[in-house]
Amino acid sequence: MNLSSLEDLQQMARRLAQALPEGTLVLLTGPMGAGKTTLVKFMAEALGFKGEVTSPTYTLIHEYPTPQGLVVHIDAYRMADQEELYNLGLEDYLPEARLVLIEWGKPEVFPDSLEVHLEPTAHGRSVRLIPHGHAPAIALV
Secondary structure (H helix, E strand, C coil): CEECCHHHHHHHHHHHHHHCCCCEEEEEECCCCCCHHHHHHHHHHHCCCCCCCCCCCCCCEEEEEECCEEEEEEECCCCCCCCHHHHCCHHHHHHHEEEEEEECCCCCCCCCCEEEEEEEECCEEEEEEEECCCCCCCCCC
16 A cells, blocks of 8 residues: 555554454554654554653553553664563453564564554655554555
8 A cells, every 4th residue: 555645554553443453463664764653652542542652662561541442662773682571461452452563673583463564765655554463464455
């Protein structure tokens, strides 16, 4: 899917946030500046979050309470071993959270996840949804 504007990304985020089942683990992949944190912001807003969404690069985890449940935002960029997230309580978040969104998450570490790959293009960005394991297959056409 090709998105030519921030408004397109916001609309796609809204559809994605509403389509994903509760407790879905979403991996956000793509190069720096592709729009991963912006996508999290738009998804949290779509679920009713009214505050500021920022990258948790240094704090590792941000939580955004919404009327539909907790959105957990994790940045794994600086993690040498992403499996450490399980030791930090990731499995406790999954049954409680509306969504768990991991920037820079690796599918081999999180086998039951939906990967949202963002890639800058000359005219905006492309987005691919890649289900891994038992993750839901979502079509946003």
